[in-house]
Amino acid sequence: MTKKKGKLMTFCWSLIPGAGEMYLGFFKQGVSLMMIFAALLGVSGFLRLGFLTFLAPIVWFYSFFHTNNLNSLSDEEFYSIEDDYLIPWNEFGLNRFTIQKYRRLLSACLIFFGISILWNIGSGAFFWYLLPILRLSERAQDFLRFLARSIPQAIVAIAIITAGIYMIKGKYDELHSDSGDIPSPPYLENGGGN
Numbered sequence: 001m002t003k004k005k006g007k008l009m010t011f012c013w014s015l016i017p018g019a020g021e022m023y024l025g026f027f028k029q030g031v032s033l034m035m036i037f038a039a040l041l042g043v044s045g046f047l048r049l050g051f052l053t054f055l056a057p058i059v060w061f062y063s064f065f066h067t068n069n070l071n072s073l074s075d076e077e078f079y080s081i082e083d084d085y086l087i088p089w090n091e092f093g094l095n096r097f098t099i100q101k102y103r104r105l106l107s108a109c110l111i112f113f114g115i116s117i118l119w120n121i122g123s124g125a126f127f128w129y130l131l132p133i134l135r136l137s138e139r140a141q142d143f144l145r146f147l148a149r150s151i152p153q154a155i156v157a158i159a160i161i162t163a164g165i166y167m168i169k170g171k172y173d174e175l176h177s178d179s180g181d182i183p184s185p186p187y188l189e190n191g192g193g194n
Helices: 007-014 019-023 027-046 056-072 077-079 096-134 140-179
Strands: none
Touching: 007 056, 019 027, 019 056, 027 056, 056 096, 096 140
């Protein structure tokens, strides 16, 4: 049950993403924020995607201000707020159709994470045990290390670019399919004359 709390303790708990919401009784919102914050840091560290780390402060600031704003609401406004997840999973409905629809995407993500884990293990073994046997120059070894670190990042970058192009193409197709339904202005139908 949500209950307004003292400002000092609310401020202290709001310093941890999601904890402030949970302290005020909004457990679904708090868990959502904690999971998003931890996922951003975990994925950015695991895949060495530094740009994701820059999103973590945004989540932190959102959580901080959200908690303090919740606690500063009037009693009527505070008690009227419903606790819900930030990502409305219940709207997606985990039924058979939804699972089938997103199965390929989920499968691709799982396969990528599995390959990435194996890549990190394999490249670590290669650099510790096999690379010294090859007796390559320092520059060649540095280049190979750079390639090994960059390949998972390059795959993610290509996937992001491909998704962006797919989204732009979908919007372009949607706009052009809708433009056929729009009637032309009357002055064009009469040959442009008055």
